[in-house]
Amino acid sequence: MKIGLLVNEGPYQHQAADTAFQFAQAAIEKGHEVFRVFFYHDGVNNGTRLATPPQDDRHIQRRWTALAEAHGVDLVVCVAAAQRRGICDPDEAKRNGKDADNIAPGFRISGLGQLVEAAIECDRLVTFGD
Amino acid sequence: MKIGLLVNEGPYQHQAADTAFQFAQAAIEKGHEVFRVFFYHDGVNNGTRLATPPQDDRHIQRRWTALAEAHGVDLVVCVAAAQRRGICDPDEAKRNGKDADNIAPGFRISGLGQLVEAAIECDRLVTFGD
Amino acid sequence: MSAGPRKKLMYLNRRAPGGTIYAVEGLEVVLIGAAFDQDVCMAFVGDGVYQLKAGQDTSDSGVKNFSPAYRALGDYDVNRLYVERESLEERGLGVDDLMPLTWEDEDDDWAEKPSIHVVDRAELARLIDAQDVVFNF
Amino acid sequence: MSAGPRKKLMYLNRRAPGGTIYAVEGLEVVLIGAAFDQDVCMAFVGDGVYQLKAGQDTSDSGVKNFSPAYRALGDYDVNRLYVERESLEERGLGVDDLMPLTWEDEDDDWAEKPSIHVVDRAELARLIDAQDVVFNF
Amino acid sequence: MTVLHTVNKSPFEKDSLDTCIAHALDGSTVLLIEDGVYAATRGTVVEPRVRDAMQRMNFYVLANDCKARGLGEDTLIDGIGRVDYGGFVDLVTGHDSVQSWL
């Protein structure tokens, strides 16, 4: 089946990002297609490459990036939510006059239409949040 | 009186950062000293300079920065919480091998001891969170 | 914007406005989603009914007031807003306490019709069950 | 590390572990705060009592298990952990379901003593009232 | 000691208000802020619990948060005081400590 995921909370603060990752991995292992993971609300904070969690803990962003690299999972960060919260790629940084960007490899910034599209295109949409 | 503030949630997602700011401003207007605002948990996300909220909405980070500049309020971001969530200054970026930093003007990164110190030194500690 | 049959999409709102951003950012999804020409409705349950409370005024809060945006829903062809009766009653509210949201029915000489439909919990449960996708905000 | 009289500080824990980070990061404050030589206690109320549940094992969750860190509290001279009796009872728990946390009393020939004290709600209310500062996690 | 207790959660969604009331001593003060202000309105299923607690404690709401949510002064339970952010500050300095029920 084609499955879409919606992640609404940032990493570490809530378990949502962990549960979503474990679910995505299990779905792929079962042969399903994870069509897209859409990061909304504080979920956009999953997509910063500037995090340095303790070495004996999981690195949430890198797990997502590895999932994207290994299985081609489309990791989409909502542009409007990202602008509010300070997640940007080089293009967004330039457009908004910022001197740095922080998007992690494997993530891309796009519009809310990508979420609605996922809901329509996928057989199931599963939401993880607070 | 000497008042310390603890902010435990990021900007926009929860009202905590807004309430804390309004409280800090009112306390200063009443002649009290806001000794320190300590940002913990997702509260550290108040301190990124990369946010670009909609132009007709408030800019939460810039309000904090202006408060620090106008009244010398000490805005401290917890280093451990910041590392988990991807908030860093040039020193932290270098130490952790990051190619960019995102701390906003007026904020500084320091340890949890700064929170305990504020609790001990201040006449009141007020917590804003979820 | 999409081939294939229309899907039944519900935007289910359970949170109060103000304390968190879920209501605001949820509404942004509804407005963007309107372009996809699906079978769309909204539901307001629990504290979600407070989103429709009339008279919201954030001028003393330093926060943007987004509640007028609900009035735009009719223009986006989002005109089925189901509000749970029990949730209103538990909060001492009636439909008169809510914003008077309407839409214009082009099939009925552009007559202005109410968008808000008060339904009881059992009916709302059946509506949720009948959706292809439910968004939770 | 601080001049002046010692303050009474309470770390009040109301959240379950696992679902959010508040318990973990709250514990980090307690361990750092121990260096300040204040009059410190912890309280566990509501879902906070689940933080002390014995047998927590995150090996199937891909998440760091921080519950052993509670065992270090005694070494940091944090040895008054008040657990609300009513909160335990509502959750079907007794003190035997909790980790057996202890500390060594240097004034009593290093006798090992229990750190967990089950108190009822009324007593906990008085304890909260008596603090100079309460941290909420 | 007299303690200022703050509650920022809707009483319909979370246990914060009930936990506050269960742990606040007689004579303390409860300030409702953010989504906590919904507890101050008349005609709700929560009103009896609030009125009961008002026998023992002083209740205030942050008026700015009421206005933002469309809760007019006429919808509030009689006897609940209204403060702005300056009044919030005065309540904080006027009590010995602040306990935030999140």
Next chain:
Amino acid sequence: MTVLHTVNKSPFEKDSLDTCIAHALDGSTVLLIEDGVYAATRGTVVEPRVRDAMQRMNFYVLANDCKARGLGEDTLIDGIGRVDYGGFVDLVTGHDSVQSWL
């Protein structure tokens, strides 16, 4: 349609489980995850409500989240199924839609 309902909040702290139960039709499935798993344990004040709902719906818990919280299999209410993340996926694909009560 048959709907999979998920609940990720403690039943003692938030209204998510009660709202779920009130809105799930007979024959649906409820999966407890994250802090929602506490609702599956025996001897709590919530147990009667869960047992009542189990007359009408199928209940599962995410075993990984139980283990992380120290909730052994022997502490769970009889009749609640246990799944791992793979079983969570199977429940999602085995129902027509998923409704997350956050």
